[in-house]
Ligand code: AMP
């Protein structure tokens with residue numbers, strides 16, 4: 001599979017060197033519910049992981065940021081965890097536990113596979129201190145009143161990922177630098193100014209780790225010095241990932257990740273998602289509006305992960321209908337019993353589908369091939385052999401998209417009602433047959449009369 005590498009600004013082949021692909025994805029800061037923007041990133045990462053898993057073993061590590069992520073990315077402002085604790089009058093630890101559970105529940109609903117290792121920052125303070133100490137030994141750090149800082153002027157390639165113009169940044173700095181030597185320097189360890197709920201002893205004083213060092217320490221602990229893919233949202237390019245690269249490569253002298261993969265943002269009705277302005281949805285809020293998590297997953301997959309995506313409820317409704325179309329197609333293929341050979345066009349659509357996914361996870365093109373196949377098959381396929389081939393294809397594609405609904409059933413009583421109704425229709429008693437249609441609809445079973453008999457579905461077009 002080829003994946004776009006933000007660092008090199010080109011597509012690279014994944015998994016050439018070994019059959020195990022090592023992936024690290026930056027996890028959530030668990031101070032609040034995840035919003036649809038965060039969730040888009042996790043869905044996109046899951047889709048890509050599932051494509052890679054078709055051919056390789058994957059070791060996937062994701063962290064839970066439960067300390068050290070400050071309100072501003074430039075090491076200032078309050079810790080988001082302590083802020084959450086104040087807001088809800090709970091301890092920071094309670095906040096972390098609660099929102100971690102909520103996050104995991106969202107993941108399950110969205111069919112996002114659990115990582116091989118899910119690790120909390122607060123369980124790895126020792127590893128972080130060790131990494132900061134090794135940077136100190138190599139001369140990359142300095143102390144201020146505020147904490148231990150990384151001197152970015154000592155790392156030759158600093159800012160390469162984001163193509164940061166360091167001189168421009170330095171010249172344009174107007175912000176209060178505190179004790180920092182360069183505008184881009186960042187905290188590795190911060191001292192507690194007053195008693196905090198989350199704080200630890202360190203060789204430099206009581207305090208807590210910087211957000212960036214968390215990811216480097218945990219990624220390298222579980223995956224070694226060089227990862228195959230490091231992923232996150234595009235907002236991580238200029239600061240978080242830039243700093244992860246600097247401190248990891250300064251410590252090891254090795255390339256930190258072969259590919260840097262970034263997911264573009266979701267806009268909500270054309271506007272930036274903002275928690276403080278209330279301009280966001282959570283997954284539960286979408287469910288309260290009657291939408292399924294599967295529809296949101298499909299919506300994410302229907303646009304390319306590197307394209308900005310505009311979220312609207314109408315768009316989500318379209319996704320739900322597209323899911324119904326795919327599931328109706330799947331069921332219809334199961335009913336085909338005709339003889340005859342396999343239609344060769346089917347494998348052409350199939351090839352196009354997989355080729356699109358292998359080319360930088362081009363999910364919209366893959367879905368285009370799938371719908372092309374459905375249009376063709378609905379008109380031209382009547383042999384069981386071809387239908388079987390399509391069913392197998394859809395079940396295989398489902399391992400990436402998770403779009404097939406579980407087998408739906410109706411009770412014997414409901415099946416009998418449908419049989420009775422067919423008799424009524426044959427004898428021309430349309431009033432009575434309509435009564436049964438209504439009764440079944442009240443139970444969420446919708447009928448469709450076709451020449452070969454009556455079909456039922458458990459959903460209606462919205
Ligand atoms: P956080 O919990 O703030 O650390 O963010 C979790 C993930 O969501 C990170 O990978 C972010 O880059 C990503 N993210 C944040 N906002 C958006 C958005 N509007 N669209 C897509 N991804 C986002």
Ligand code: ZN
Pocket residue numbers: 025026027215240
């Ligand atoms: Zn990270």
